[in-house]
Amino acid sequence: MTTSAPANPWLSWDYVQTNWADISEALVQHVTLTVEAVLIAFVIALPLAALAFGRPRLAGPVLGLAGILYTIPSLAMFAILSPFTGIGRTTVLIGLVAYAMLVLVRNILVGLEGIDPEIRDAARGLGYGRIRLLLTVELPNALPSIVVGLRLATVTTVALVTIGVIVGYGGLGQLMFRGFNSNYRAEIMTATILCLAIAFVADLLLAAAGRLATPWARTRTQS
């Protein structure tokens, strides 16, 4: 792109080699933050969605609240949290969990609501209790939708981590911003590409895990 300015290229293997320690640290930070956020969000979202599903009266308010929270910009969210949780990891993590959770609750709920009622009736007819029905019938049946939610949440979280830089903890966002401030393009570009790579790999892994976990869905589409 910028052949006329070799002093400040967008891509530089040299930069990657000499700064690998830095880059890998940011990379690890980015990945751990994403994984942690999505896991915590999932642990919170699952019972919340199950509760909303069991009590349809709650579904409306839960989804409405999730929708409203989702319109809050991440930057404003970090800003609002920062006076109370400080500058750093906790603030970023809370913000990320909040966003991932909203995506997950929605998708899990949609998945549960989409289950064929005959399946549910059959299980009930076999004498399944409420909890057993949820754990052994409803959740497995909602798995495809849950996987979609997880993929969506993970990919958005990877991109959102970068905003964490405003409260001093942004993984690869840190590198992007440092590169921007020192006007070093290769640093911005490398971090951006790595960010996209993380999202891509995470998405592939989750999709593969989803396929492994739902063998019945595969045979259904084949037949």
Next chain:
Amino acid sequence: MTGNENAVADALVWLNDPLNWTGPDGIPARVAEHLTMSVLAVLLAALIALPLGVWLGHRGRGGSFVVVMANTSRALPTFALLLIFASTSIGFGNRPVVLAAAIFAIPPILTNAFTGLREVDRDIREAARGMGMSGRRSLALVEIPLALPLIGAGLRTAAVQVIATVPLAGLVGGGGLGPIIISGLATRRFGEVLAGGFLVIVLCLAVEALLAGGQRLLTPRPMRTPRRAGRRATRAAGATGS
């Protein structure tokens, strides 16, 4: 961080300071700038995404392109895009922000326009053609009007997302409400940070409510889905379907 229990009080003081509400740097001026940038970004995005989405949806092709576009956009950090733009000849300030926000806004507009046109009932389309309408006439008089609710929803989502993205301007020397948060963080004045965050959130929610109401008003009465009944209907459909 310590001693930030007073942040709320500081924020209230900041918001109550008449000096912060007047002048070229006052809150109304910043809100106006924030909205101007957002409108520009959405217009720019719509200019590209609407014709493309309508055309692809009308032709019934390019579905995979739209999906890929929508998925990749989620992974691309707007922050990165913003920094990349700002470090090119586009320069600092509002311009890279508007561009980055516009790119961010293209996928929701595109996907909704595409799905809106794809979902127009086949029979209706054929009826229009059977009445002797040309493809273009059917598109303008039948298909687009029927797709309007979804197109509107796409624009709405895009607008709210853009308003939520524009605060990033504070990081590249742009205007709007973002700089309040960024400069507050830089100077450790957490009251200001809180006040800025609060203002951005209020603006987002207000615009969302305004657009939702506007869309409802603009939708012709027969096409309005009564909220309650609609929701119940979809749930019932889900319960009996498949």
